[in-house]
Amino acid sequence: MKRFGVSLEEELLEELDGLVKKNKLPNRSQAIRYLIRKSVTTEQWETNQVVSGCVVLVYDHHKRDLLTKAVNIQHDYQNIVLSSQHVHLDHDNCIETIILKGKARDLKELADRLIGLKGIKHGQLVMSTTG
Numbered sequence: 001m002k003r004f005g006v007s008l009e010e011e012l013l014e015e016l017d018g019l020v021k022k023n024k025l026p027n028r029s030q031a032i033r034y035l036i037r038k039s040v041t042t043e044q045w046e047t048n049q050v051v052s053g054c055v056v057l058v059y060d061h062h063k064r065d066l067l068t069k070a071v072n073i074q075h076d077y078q079n080i081v082l083s084s085q086h087v088h089l090d091h092d093n094c095i096e097t098i099i100l101k102g103k104a105r106d107l108k109e110l111a112d113r114l115i116g117l118k119g120i121k122h123g124q125l126v127m128s129t130t131g
C-alpha cells in the first residue's frame with residue numbers, strides 16, 4: 001500500500017465525503033479506490049476490451065417457451081458463457097445467474113437479448129473487469 005497526498009477544492013471534498021456517506025464506505029481512501037476501479041471498468045467496457053460480467057434474470061418458470069429461448073440464446077454465445085446457476089426462488093419464480101467473459105460488446109449483446117425476452121420479470125447486467 002502506498003500513500004500520497006491529495007489536494008482538493010472544498011466543494012470537491014464535500015462531494016467525496018457525500019460519496020463516502022452515501023455508499024457507507026469506511027473512509028475517503030476507500031472512496032478514491034472505488035472511483036478509480038469504476039473508471040477503469042467503464043473504460044474497459046467502452047473500448048470493447050475483454051471483460052467479465054454477470055447477467056441476472058428473474059422469471060416465471062411456468063413459461064416454458066421463455067426457458068427454451070433463453071437456453072438457445074446462450075448456446076449462440078457458448079464461447080463467452082463460463083457458467084450459469086439456476087435457483088428455484090418459490091413456486092413460480094426462478095433466478096438465474098450467468099457468468100460471462102469476453103469482448104464487452106458481445107457481453108452486452110447477449111445480455112440485451114436475454115433481458116429483452118418476453119416474460120423476464122427482472123434482468124440486469126453486472127459489469128466487471130477481467131482482473
Ligand code: NI
Nearest residue numbers: 061087088094
Ligand atoms: Ni427454477
